[in-house]
Amino acid sequence: MARTKRAGRRSGNPDTKAEILAAARRLFAEEGFESISMRRIASEAGVDPSLIHHYFGSKDDLFLAAIELPLDPAPEVATVLKAGGVEGAGGRLMHAFVSIWDGPHQDKLLAVVRTSLSKPAMSFVLRQLFEHRIVKTVQDVLGEEVDRVPVRASFIASQVFGLVVARYILKLEPLASLSADQLAETIGPTIDRYLTMPVDQFER
Amino acid sequence: MARTKRAGRRSGNPDTKAEILAAARRLFAEEGFESISMRRIASEAGVDPSLIHHYFGSKDDLFLAAIELPLDPAPEVATVLKAGGVEGAGGRLMHAFVSIWDGPHQDKLLAVVRTSLSKPAMSFVLRQLFEHRIVKTVQDVLGEEVDRVPVRASFIASQVFGLVVARYILKLEPLASLSADQLAETIGPTIDRYLTMPVDQFER
Numbered sequence: 454m455a456r457t458k459r460a461g462r463r464s465g466n467p468d469t470k471a472e473i474l475a476a477a478r479r480l481f482a483e484e485g486f487e488s489i490s491m492r493r494i495a496s497e498a499g500v501d502p503s504l505i506h507h508y509f510g511s512k513d514d515l516f517l518a519a520i521e522l523p524l525d526p527a528p529e530v531a532t533v534l535k536a537g538g539v540e541g542a543g544g545r546l547m548h549a550f551v552s553i554w555d556g557p558h559q560d561k562l563l564a565v566v567r568t569s570l571s572k573p574a575m576s577f578v579l580r581q582l583f584e585h586r587i588v589k590t591v592q593d594v595l596g597e598e599v600d601r602v603p604v605r606a607s608f609i610a611s612q613v614f615g616l617v618v619a620r621y622i623l624k625l626e627p628l629a630s631l632s633a634d635q636l637a638e639t640i641g642p643t644i645d646r647y648l649t650m651p652v653d654q655f656e657r
Numbered sequence: 658m659a660r661t662k663r664a665g666r667r668s669g670n671p672d673t674k675a676e677i678l679a680a681a682r683r684l685f686a687e688e689g690f691e692s693i694s695m696r697r698i699a700s701e702a703g704v705d706p707s708l709i710h711h712y713f714g715s716k717d718d719l720f721l722a723a724i725e726l727p728l729d730p731a732p733e734v735a736t737v738l739k740a741g742g743v744e745g746a747g748g749r750l751m752h753a754f755v756s757i758w759d760g761p762h763q764d765k766l767l768a769v770v771r772t773s774l775s776k777p778a779m780s781f782v783l784r785q786l787f788e789h790r791i792v793k794t795v796q797d798v799l800g801e802e803v804d805r806v807p808v809r810a811s812f813i814a815s816q817v818f819g820l821v822v823a824r825y826i827l828k829l830e831p832l833a834s835l836s837a838d839q840l841a842e843t844i845g846p847t848i849d850r851y852l853t854m855p856v857d858q859f860e861r
Contacts, residue, residue: 570826571775580827607823607832608843614827615819619811622774623784627859628811639812639854643847650843655831
């Protein structure tokens with residue numbers, strides 16, 4: 454029902470929607486996803502909280518809209534990990550990641566990354582996306598097979614973000630021209646190592 | 658002698674120096690390091706070519722000044738690689754890299770990276786720095802031990818740039834708090850693998 458209702462009035466008032474998004478972006482950047490309520494964003498934007506639910510759905514959905522991410526990475530990660538567990542997960546993740554980046558969303562994804570890397574407040578927002586959605590998803594799916602998921606996830610992120618920089622921003626060759634299969638074959642084992650190497654020595 | 662002369666008049670005319678740097682930055686970004694002569698930069702800045710040599714030294718030095726890099730990475734890479742060849746090179750590189758980034762130049766290095774990742778013209782400049790100085794240095798030092806250095810270097814860059822993003826920009830934990838020794842121990846083997854894995858399958 455919510456869906457029908459939203460679809461029916463989806464266009465809404467563009468100024469109101471823009472104000473909500475601006476308020477959400479500002480508050481997420483200043484105080485973080487966890488500590489900001491929908492009520493607080495509504496108050497900041499000067500609208501009724503129900504209007505935010507009406508336009509954007511959940512707080513997760515509002516977050517993705519605020520950072521202008523064209524797709525939610527969490528279900529993609531969950532699907533890939535569930536399709537075989539830890540064994541070969543690195544290659545599967547790399548293949549899926551490159552396939553998405555090579556697809557129609559590339560320009561929008563690049564815009565999010567460029568903004569997140571150049572503005573400190575947006576770096577904080579990207580970190581929250583990573584910690585609250587990606588790490589949590591990996592924990593949910595692999596938590597019984599893999600210990601200390603947050604430690605391992607931060608190493609994996611260093612390789613995956615680096616691939617984005619090297620392939621899509623700096624366009625280093627031959628990395629920029631390799632296929633998803635070739636990158637799964639070469640970088641997949643790095644991710645597998647980060648999923649399985651001993652990490653007990655790292656205190657939090 | 659050139660050194661004494663330069664030191665004696667180092668301050669120079671700040672406007673002229675700024676104009677030379679702006680012209681260099683613009684031309685390197687538009688047409689690339691290799692194709693731009695000192696004469697061309699002098700002409701663009703409206704100064705005599707000898708003045709550029711006088712203020713900045715070589716074209717390499719001017720390039721580093723133009724992108725505001727606080728230190729030249731090429732001799733650092735050469736020193737680390739010469740200290741033991743391929744064996745354990747990944748750990749040594751990672752240790753030296755993190756030590757430099759954790760040192761007094763961090764803010765300036767971050768500024769260069771943020772600019773290079775957010776502005777496409779500057780991404781092109783960073784790619785040139787990588788291709789013409791880093792890859793060339795690795796080739797010079799390890800060329801007899803390692804085949805297809807440019808292929809391997811682009812993989813290594815993906816991990817090293819990713820560490821910069823994850824540790825210094827996004828500040829993902831625990832990666833952001835680990836020591837140079839710990840990163841050498843965990844990420845070093847990734848670099849070693851990229852230096853030694855089979856890469857014959859990648860056509861240029």
